[in-house]
Amino acid sequence: MDHLAKAIRIITIPPVLAAGLAAALFIYDKALLGDNTQFYAMIFFLTILPALAYLLQPFLPLFREKGRDGQRHLAFIASAAGYICGVIFSFATAAPIAIHIIYWTYLVSVLLLTVFNKATQWKASGHACGVTGPMSMLLYFIGPRTLPSILVFILMAWASLRTKRHTLVELILGGIDSVIAFLLVLLVVNSFSL
Numbered sequence: 001m002d003h004l005a006k007a008i009r010i011i012t013i014p015p016v017l018a019a020g021l022a023a024a025l026f027i028y029d030k031a032l033l034g035d036n037t038q039f040y041a042m043i044f045f046l047t048i049l050p051a052l053a054y055l056l057q058p059f060l061p062l063f064r065e066k067g068r069d070g071q072r073h074l075a076f077i078a079s080a081a082g083y084i085c086g087v088i089f090s091f092a093t094a095a096p097i098a099i100h101i102i103y104w105t106y107l108v109s110v111l112l113l114t115v116f117n118k119a120t121q122w123k124a125s126g127h128a129c130g131v132t133g134p135m136s137m138l139l140y141f142i143g144p145r146t147l148p149s150i151l152v153f154i155l156m157a158w159a160s161l162r163t164k165r166h167t168l169v170e171l172i173l174g175g176i177d178s179v180i181a182f183l184l185v186l187l188v189v190n191s192f193s194l
Contacts, residue, residue: 001162008159012152013054014079014130018046021102021134028142032098041089042099046106049082050075076110076126083107101185102137108181109133116177125166128174131156136182 022042025032033039053075057063063070086103089095109129116124131153138146153175160166166174 005159005162008155009127009163009165012127012131012156012159013051014126014133015047015051017131017134017152018050018106019043021137022046024138024146025098025141028145032096032141034096034099037093038090038095038099041086041093042102045082045086045089045103049085050079053078072126076114080107080110080114083110097189098141101182101189104185104188105133105137105178105182108185109178112177112181113174116173122173123170124177125160125170125174127156127160127166128153128171129178132175133178133182136179140182140186 022033022039026039030039033042054071056078057071057074060070060074063074066073083103083106087100087107090099090103110126113124113126113129116122135146135149135153138149157168157171160171161168
């Protein structure tokens with residue numbers, strides 16, 4: 001069971017779930033993406049760039065020496081860089097509103113997560129944030145047929161608890177973080193649309 005839990009944790013890292021979000025939008029409602037360029041950009045900015053942290057960490061002495069903490073820190077940096085580049089790219093290419101919402105939700109999520117984890121005694125799970133965010137966006141953009149994605153969260157939560165990577169409170173806080181980020185972005189977008 002421990003091997004299964006570790007495998008689930010790897011499969012559910014935020015860059016993989018971001019790729020799942022992009023693929024689902026491409027399959028179910030390609031019009032939301034505008035064109036293939038936006039799909040490939042999402043894969044690059046939300047998946048490839050953040051995932052590079054996991055590949056590069058063993059080769060970067062500053063992060064290698066800190067072990068798992070170094071890997072998590074580098075992942076946050078790479079993710080934030082990808083999200084910022086995504087926001088810039090979406091403006092530069094006059095992307096559809098859905099693309100702006102997605103990039104901004106990812107960026108606000110990582111900012112909220114960073115502030116929360118630095119400013120409070122509690123820790124919110126970036127892993128849970130990276131699963132709940134795409135689930136929220138899938139539900140919003142595609143609808144109830146994406147409800148089975150809740151199973152991904154349940155499996156990730158079980159795996160995180162089983163491997164003792166997170167507590168239940170950390171998982172809940174991480175999930176809430178991405179939902180708040182998404183709702184804030186929608187609130188701003190809707191207020192500008194009026």
